[in-house]
Amino acid sequence: MKTNSSHTFGRRSLLAVGVLAATAGAGLAWWRLTPKTARSQEIEAFWSSRFEQPSGAELDLKALRGQPLLVNFWATWCPPCVEELPMLDAFSLEHAGKGFQVLALAIDQPSSVRRFLERQPLSFPVGLAGLGGMDLVRSLGNSQGGLPFSVFFNADGGIYRQKLGQLTPQDLRDWVRHPA
Numbered sequence: 684m685k686t687n688s689s690h691t692f693g694r695r696s697l698l699a700v701g702v703l704a705a706t707a708g709a710g711l712a713w714w715r716l717t718p719k720t721a722r723s724q725e726i727e728a729f730w731s732s733r734f735e736q737p738s739g740a741e742l743d744l745k746a747l748r749g750q751p752l753l754v755n756f757w758a759t760w761c762p763p764c765v766e767e768l769p770m771l772d773a774f775s776l777e778h779a780g781k782g783f784q785v786l787a788l789a790i791d792q793p794s795s796v797r798r799f800l801e802r803q804p805l806s807f808p809v810g811l812a813g814l815g816g817m818d819l820v821r822s823l824g825n826s827q828g829g830l831p832f833s834v835f836f837n838a839d840g841g842i843y844r845q846k847l848g849q850l851t852p853q854d855l856r857d858w859v860r861h862p863a
Contacts (some may be wrong), residue, residue: 718824718845725822730840733790734810737797741798742810745803752784752836753858756820758791759799763849764831768805774855775807783859788812790830
């Protein structure tokens with residue numbers, strides 16, 4: 684017959700194993716979902732990229748270098764992506780005169796992006812990266828390829844920060860406070 688002390692020891696042991704497993708799982712998830720550091724040649728390849736815009740014009744990223752730039756990778760089928768776009772649009776309008784730029788690169792079908800922008804126009808440039816844009820996402824540190832994914836560039840063209848997941852107003856405030 685088990686005593687109360689052995690029953691309590693068994694419960695505590697089981698609880699300790701559960702806590703340890705949960706901590707290990709959370710650590711593994713954090714490690715897998717944390718954007719990795721992009722190599723300098725991948726960053727330079729980004730700056731030499733060109734994208735078609737929904738209007739048909741070409742967007743040369745070299746023209747955006749020299750001022751802080753937030754690049755937001757998104758898709759019309761991604762609810763958190765669509766949800767953060769109005770906040771990014773408001774930020775862009777508020778900070779454009781202060782040297783901060785915003786660019787959205789759509790990982791989507793061009794026709795879907797054009798239809799979306801007819802309903803919800805944006806004040807900042809949008810590039811059509813298409814499904815091939817996932818290679819660019821991965822080269823900039825998002826090994827999982829999840830969306831939304833944002834990369835904050837300094838004025839010198841280097842990466843200040845990357846974020847996998849929906850942006851918050853605090854993310855934008857932190858970027859503005861960071862010396863470019």
